[in-house]
Amino acid sequence: xxxxxxxxxxxxxxxxxxxxxxxxxxxxxxxxxxxxxxxxxxxxxxxxxxxxxxxxxxxxxxxxxxxxxxxxxxxxxxxxxxxxxxxxxxxxxxxxxxxxxxxxxxxxxxxxxxxxxxxxxxxxxxxxxxxxxxxxxxxxxxxxxxxxxxxxxxxxxxxxxxxxxxxxxxxxxxxxxxxxxxxxxxxxxxxxxxxxxxxxxxxxxxxxxxxxxxxxxxxxxxxxxxxxxxxxxxxxxxxxxxxxxxxxxxxxxxxxxxxxxxxxxxxxxxxxxxxxxxxxxxxxxxxxxxxxxxxxxxxxxxxxxxxxxxxxxxxxxxxxxxxxxxxxxxxxxxxxxxxxxxxxxxxxxxxxxxxxxxxxxxxxxxxxxxxxxxxxxxxxxxxxxxxxxxxxxxxxxxxxxxxxxxxxxxxxxxxxxxxxxxxxxxxxxxxxxxxxxxxxxxxxxxxxxxxxxxxxxxxxxxxxxxxxxxxxxxxxxxxxxxxxxxxxxxxxxxxxxxxxxxxxxxxxxxxxxxxxxxxxxxxxxxxxxxxxxxxxxxxxxxxxxxxxxxxxxxxxxxxxxxxxxxxxxxxxxxxxxxxxxxxxxxxxxxxxxxxxxxxxxxxxxxxxxxxxxxxxxxxxxxxxxxxxxxxxxxxxxxxxxxxxxxxxxxxxxxxxxxxxxxxxxxxxxxxxxxxxxxxxxxxxxxxxxxxxxxxxxxxxxxxxxxxxxxxxxxxxxxxxxxxxxxx
Amino acid sequence: xxxxxxxxxxxxxxxxxxxxxxxxxxxxxxxxxxxxxxxxxxxxxxxxxxxxxxxxxxxxxxxxxxxxxxxxxxxxx
Numbered sequence: 001x002x003x004x005x006x007x008x009x010x011x012x013x014x015x016x017x018x019x020x021x022x023x024x025x026x027x028x029x030x031x032x033x034x035x036x037x038x039x040x041x042x043x044x045x046x047x048x049x050x051x052x053x054x055x056x057x058x059x060x061x062x063x064x065x066x067x068x069x070x071x072x073x074x075x076x077x078x079x080x081x082x083x084x085x086x087x088x089x090x091x092x093x094x095x096x097x098x099x100x101x102x103x104x105x106x107x108x109x110x111x112x113x114x115x116x117x118x119x120x121x122x123x124x125x126x127x128x129x130x131x132x133x134x135x136x137x138x139x140x141x142x143x144x145x146x147x148x149x150x151x152x153x154x155x156x157x158x159x160x161x162x163x164x165x166x167x168x169x170x171x172x173x174x175x176x177x178x179x180x181x182x183x184x185x186x187x188x189x190x191x192x193x194x195x196x197x198x199x200x201x202x203x204x205x206x207x208x209x210x211x212x213x214x215x216x217x218x219x220x221x222x223x224x225x226x227x228x229x230x231x232x233x234x235x236x237x238x239x240x241x242x243x244x245x246x247x248x249x250x251x252x253x254x255x256x257x258x259x260x261x262x263x264x265x266x267x268x269x270x271x272x273x274x275x276x277x278x279x280x281x282x283x284x285x286x287x288x289x290x291x292x293x294x295x296x297x298x299x300x301x302x303x304x305x306x307x308x309x310x311x312x313x314x315x316x317x318x319x320x321x322x323x324x325x326x327x328x329x330x331x332x333x334x335x336x337x338x339x340x341x342x343x344x345x346x347x348x349x350x351x352x353x354x355x356x357x358x359x360x361x362x363x364x365x366x367x368x369x370x371x372x373x374x375x376x377x378x379x380x381x382x383x384x385x386x387x388x389x390x391x392x393x394x395x396x397x398x399x400x401x402x403x404x405x406x407x408x409x410x411x412x413x414x415x416x417x418x419x420x421x422x423x424x425x426x427x428x429x430x431x432x433x434x435x436x437x438x439x440x441x442x443x444x445x446x447x448x449x450x451x452x453x454x455x456x457x458x459x460x461x462x463x464x465x466x467x468x469x470x471x472x473x474x475x476x477x478x479x480x481x482x483x484x485x486x487x488x489x490x491x492x493x494x495x496x497x498x499x500x501x502x503x504x505x506x507x508x509x510x511x512x513x514x515x516x517x518x519x520x521x522x523x524x525x526x527x528x529x530x531x532x533x534x535x536x537x538x539x540x541x542x543x544x545x546x547x548x549x550x551x552x553x554x555x556x557x558x559x560x561x562x563x564x565x566x567x568x569x570x571x572x573x574x575x576x577x578x579x580x581x582x583x584x585x586x587x588x589x590x591x592x593x594x595x596x597x598x599x600x601x602x603x604x605x606x607x608x609x610x611x612x613x614x615x616x617x618x619x620x621x622x623x624x625x626x627x628x629x630x631x632x633x634x635x636x637x638x639x640x641x642x643x644x645x646x647x648x649x650x651x652x653x654x655x656x657x658x659x660x661x662x663x664x665x666x667x668x669x670x671x672x673x674x675x676x677x678x679x680x681x682x683x684x685x686x687x688x689x690x691x692x693x694x695x696x697x698x699x700x701x702x703x704x705x706x707x708x709x710x711x712x713x714x715x716x717x718x719x720x721x722x723x724x725x726x727x
Numbered sequence: 728x729x730x731x732x733x734x735x736x737x738x739x740x741x742x743x744x745x746x747x748x749x750x751x752x753x754x755x756x757x758x759x760x761x762x763x764x765x766x767x768x769x770x771x772x773x774x775x776x777x778x779x780x781x782x783x784x785x786x787x788x789x790x791x792x793x794x795x796x797x798x799x800x801x802x803x804x
Contacts, residue, residue: 034742095785096760099758254746276738279766280782285770285782288787384787388748389778390777493751496752496755498755498759500786502787503786
């Protein structure tokens with residue numbers, strides 16, 4: 001790297017770190033992921049007054065242990081990328097806890113600049129903080145900030161420059177005293193580590209000794225790989241641990257934390273903070289008295305969710321329509337320009353229709369994400385998790401899992417794609433994956449169209465209550481499968497619910513816009529490329545092999561014959577034309593049906609028929625399910641093609657419903673077999689693409705084949721038992 | 728008299744006496760600053776009485792009842 005500064009911005013969650021990061025980097029911020037994990041990595045540049053710096057935003061963490069991905073990432077960036085300076089933003093309204101992270105950065109030794117954020121709120125509460133004194137006692141620059149208004153941004157960078165000039169890249173770890181039980185052990189271990197240069201290329205010896213006492217899993221694992229010294233260090237830890245357990249009934253890690261807080265308190269007590277305000281009831285608590293009230297809370301929560309839904313699908317419909325119209329225009333323009341043939345068919349039916357269907361979701365995702373980011377930044381999402389945690393815990397999930405469920409279609413009409421993406425708010429990998437895998441069971445907008453078509457065919461009298469019943473089933477299935485997964489493939493303790501309920505703070509427009517756009521752009525980019533490939537594949541499956549030439553010729557001959565015969569029909573010219581049109585249509589439908597049955601998709605349907613017969617699917621449903629993997633909307637259009645009605649408009653499926661209702665293959669057992677299969681069989685390809693993106697290929701495949709197996713088993717059970725009982 | 732944090736009622740104040748849990752939970756509790764000597768006040772409970780919310784050190788913390796079991800407190804009247 002050039003002589004540009006490399007600066008990491010860190011802080012505890014909800015301290016205004018990202019707001020300050022945005023203020024520093026302006027529009028240069030770009031989001032990516034840390035390699036191999038889904039934690040966001042935001043980078044940007046500060047360039048003012050001839051001073052350039054490259055900034056990276058570390059994930060928000062309360063400390064630097066090695067339990068969560070965020071903590072490990074934050075630590076690894078410090079150790080491996082060696083930033084020149086760390087800017088540590090602090091929430092000044094909760095100074096004691098905020099300094100806990102700062103102390104840990106100082107222990108690693110990286111030069112630190114402290115940004116005391118929320119100084120306006122502190123002043124409003126009538127508290128005085130002596131930042132000069134804090135700076136002197138901590139030995140690091142302290143800058144007062146109001147991140148929302150960008151106050152303190154330039155001063156922070158000045159301090160960074162000053163610190164860099166003074167330290168000249170040299171790190172000086174701060175050694176806190178951990179008392180007479182631990183200090184001798186730390187000294188002994190530090191000496192041993194220094195002497196044998198044990199992992200000292202990466203870490204400071206003293207810090208390593210402390211981490212051994214904290215029984216830090218990652219450090220100890222690396223230590224064991226690095227050499228024999230590890231065993232000796234672990235023995236010392238064991239000794240100390242036994243000793244403090246016997247004498248003080250505690251363990252080293254707790255003592256370390258106590259001393260760190262003790263160190264912080266000794267500084268704060270020297271007149272840094274004028275008056276402590278720790279237990280005061282503030283505005284946020286008053287709001288919480290209403291928003292998390294035993295009866296009102298859940299009602300308001302449902303109202304908020306319903307409103308989000310309503311806004312997304314009511315207002316989102318307009319831009320969605322524009323995007324679809326745009327693709328429709330493109331499709332018809334290309335159709336009229338290009339000569340008939342396979343290339344045109346691929347471009348129009350494969351590429352444009354496939355990608356268009358996906359891009360049509362973009363406005364919905366944008367709107368839903370904007371509202372969600374807003375609620376999250378406001379502090380409301382933490383309250384929702386708090387209210388529903390008890391229920392979700394029974395199913396092995398976390399309170400935070402509710403949002404993905406709702407978004408995926410917990411109220412019918414959602415979409416699993418943004419839902420899977422929101423699972424990022426879940427901290428524990430196991431609970432997160434369980435949520436990602438079960439959220440697609442919900443009735444998304446596409447499945448809703450299919451159900452509306454089917455329900456109105458079979459249960460015209462009680463369509464609404466049937467839909468409601470299906471929604472209930474989707475929730476029950478999702479929660480029970482979540483429970484099942486957490487007992488089997490994703491077994492593990494539930495994540496603690498030790499969370500902060502952040503004070504309500506109105507988010508900045510800039511922050512919401514940046515976060516929303518980043519996520520939407522990732523959706524467009526990544527999902528878009530995968531979808532393009534699968535759309536072309538699906539198109540090919542439903543197009544090739546084409547009807548043999550003699551069959552095409554035979555249909556052509558039928559057409560010629562009918563046209564010729566029509567001349568001798570009775571009635572007026574108009575009547576004859578109408579009759580001819582009808583007959584020609586019937587021939588085209590027959591050709592279409594035969595074409596579909598001849599295609600690879602049709603053959604696949606035939607090939608799987610012996611298997612799906614156990615579940616009682618009519619052959620039309622078979623093909624529709626294959627098509628439905630691309631997007632569940634395809635289910636309705638494929639069914640209508642398969643029933644040779646030519647009415648491919650899913651909005652106007654009444655005649656299709658009638659036709660289906662008349663088909664004797666649809667016994668009640670077959671109907672419910674199809675209903676349940678549709679609910680779970682596979683997430684659509686966009687969702688699978690996003691699941692792969694958010695986890696890995698393994699879970700993507702598990703989601704496809706696991707759901708397929710589960711759905712099939714349920715369907716076979718329903719069909720066989722139903723048929724046995726005579727339905 | 729020392730009791731478990733679980734048994735406290737809304738609006739009661741208390742001081743943490745000890746946190747008897749190791750591992751991830753213990754670490755999270757300490758990271759949040761809930762260490763012996765910390766003063767707090769119960770500000771509310773979720774609609775199903777669990778989790779519980781506490782006000783301490785200038786912010787609001789939530790934890791589940793079965794997590795509160797590990798924390799012994801002295802109630803201040």
